[in-house]
Amino acid sequence: MHPARSFFLSLGAALAVSTAACSAPTGSQPAQAGEGTSQWRPALHYTPQRNWMNDPNGLVYYQGVYHLFYQYNPHGNYWGDMSWGHATSRDLIHWSEQPVAMPVTDREEIFSGSIVLDEHNTSGLGSAGKPPLVALYTSVFKEGSGHEAGMQAQSVAYSTDGGESWRKYEKNPVLTLNPESRNFRDPKVSWYAPGGYWLMATVVSDAHVVKFYRSKNLIDWEFLSDFGPAGVARPGVLWEMPDLFPLPLDGNARDPRWVLIVNINPWSIAGGSGAEYFVGRFDGKTFTPENLAPPDSDPSRYLWLDHGADYYAAGTFANEPHGKAVTIGWMSNWDYADRVPTTPWKGAMALPRQLALKTIDGVPQLTFAPADQYAALVDKGPTTRVGTFAVSSGSKELVPAARGTVQNIDLTLEPRSARRAGLVVRGSADGAAGTRIVYDTARHTLTLDRSHAGIGNFSPAFSKEHIVNLPLDNGRLRLRIVVDRGSVEVFAADGRAVITDLVFPASTDDRISAFAEQGEASFHDVAVTNLR
Structure with a gap:
């Protein structure tokens, strides 16, 4: 989640349009007359009917439905008042916009995070018959919250109705740094089966560090290790939205590697924001990368999810039904996201992609394909x-x-x-x-x-x-x-x-x-x- 920037707020004051979230279908619907710049409204890519959106959050599949949560401003077509918007799909192509899932409050903004299905109710926030969906998200505190304004920490919310409504854990936040930080954010949580615990990757964005934690219950977290600095770690660069997951190398499930995505801004391969990744091994505590380029290398020496200007904040879907690594990213760039000439919305998601890990030129690298559901659409x-x-x-x-x-x-x-x-x-x-x-x-x-x-x-x-x-x-x-x-x-x-x-x-x-x-x-x- 990108930190607040004053130029977003000044621009927002000029452009603000007070509107509520819409629950009409979107993403594949034809533009309606009078919808502003309808000639640029995506047909294949998700975008809200109106207002600002950026990072995808809480990517999860549950009971036949893909859930896409995302950074959203319910009050205007500019960055600010960060909340979690929500959209659902059965095929990753046709999306329906849902009511705002977690709105900004007078105590906190809701920055980026992730959602897992707590199937065995390890958190105690659901029941055996109703396992909860549990969200780990970044609280950005305001005056009167009990924290210094602007400090960031990780909090919990949960849903027992399939993601339709969310309750915040009464003892939030569940994870803070000591001393507290303005750049500790973006928790991505997954189940680490060999150790029988939940694994969290989060960042201290300005220090170029990914921090790993483990938990038995999604509430009490124990520090494991740090990764970084590595890759793009220059002064002024921020690391955001980490994601750590295994993939079989060359299709061999007995020879897996671990992929760590780190979204960086600026200084990406195409300028501004972009999605870097590392390939290596994870032993349950420490991620060890392989084939690292020397420090301060040219961007072309690093590994990238995309070589264009408009792919950022990429992350994978939890509980994917076929065990595949399916990712989605924000289709914009912090260099100019506030200025793109679209109205009454700004921001869209890139096409969902399926990742694989192959040996290319002697080095394990990701390959990318549109999700199978897109291929099925083309076949028709x-x-x-x-x-x-x-x-x-x-x-x-x-x-x-x-x-x-x-x-x-x-x-x-x-x-x-x-x-x-x-x-x-x-x-x-x-x-x-x-x-x-x-x-x-x-x-x-x-x-x-x-x-x-x-x-x-x-x-x-x-x-x-x-x-x-x-x-x-x-x-x-x-x-x-x-x-x-x-x-x-x-x-x-x-x-x-x-x-x-x-x-x-x-x-x-x-x-x-x-x-x-x-x-x-x-x-x-x-x-x-x-x-x-």
Whole structure:
């Protein structure tokens, strides 16, 4: 959870719109007339009907329903009055916004945290017949709370009705530092089966430290160890939203590694905020990373969940029904999140992703794919199969049936003799506007270029190009491109890298073109699915 910033509050005073949370369906619903900037309201990605949102919180699956809680301002379209918003889904694609789960009070703001299903009622907050959902969240105290204003500590809330209503534990907070800290936050809790206890990862954000604790009952916590500083740990950088979980390496359940996600701001791979991760081993007390880059390395030496500008605060769903690591992140960037030109809402979630751990270039690394539920949506079509074609030192617009503003694009790019080759999505009729996805054969890089993708002058920090080093596989590069009304996500090379960026095109910019520069490129198995 990002700390308060004065410019958010000053901007909020000018933009404040006093509104209540809405329980109408959202995320996949068509925009309604009079909804402000409806041309950019996501169709595939969750966003509230109105007001500010940021970090996902309390990601949990329970009785057939995925629950997404998130940082939310119930009072306006700006950062402030942090509360937990709430949305539910049965398929991770179609979301229904619910009433605010835990609103700000006169004693505390509700910063980021997590939720677990306490199946055996270890906390005593439910019963054998009604196991509770237990939330660990960060209290940010106000005057009159019994704590110095601005201090942060970890607190408990619980629900015995499936997440519809929440009660706060009467003896909150359950975990504080001594002395208390203004930067102790973001508890992520999971069950550590080998030890038979609950495991918490939390951060002291300005010290670049992840702190691990254990508990038998989710209330009494014992310190285990610290991790850090490591990775991006420069002056002025904050560490936030940690998440520690195991994954089988190369599909071998007998050879697991542990992944530690640490969301950092600023100084990410694309500038501003981003999601770094470490791979290593955890012995029940200490996380030991492997293959660490030297201190103060270039950002490209570190491991990232996403190489675009707009993926932050990523975390995994608890109690996932198939035992998979499914993550979701906030699709924005603290560099300019307060200035994006959307109204009456600001903020959206990226597409849910499934993580796997594979040995790549001799090193265990994450791979990323849209969640299975998204793939099922694409399979339902309708799909325009363009097939295979070549472009030589020029561009080729795809057939009119391939036009759209919400779509999935699958293809294999073979740059061949071209210096650069790729696609333009959300392109204008005159070819002047569009988001360019470019492979550079000399540099072996994939770039998402949004310099002509629409409105971009709302902030000087709205960076234009985001790049990842990516070798070809037998001269080819497989791409899955997810296009929404206000975003583009590029999954490349069977998930070796993802680039996620916000874009703000004209509603009429709906064309796709293939291009090649200084040579010929081939485009294989091109399929475009318009998603409704």
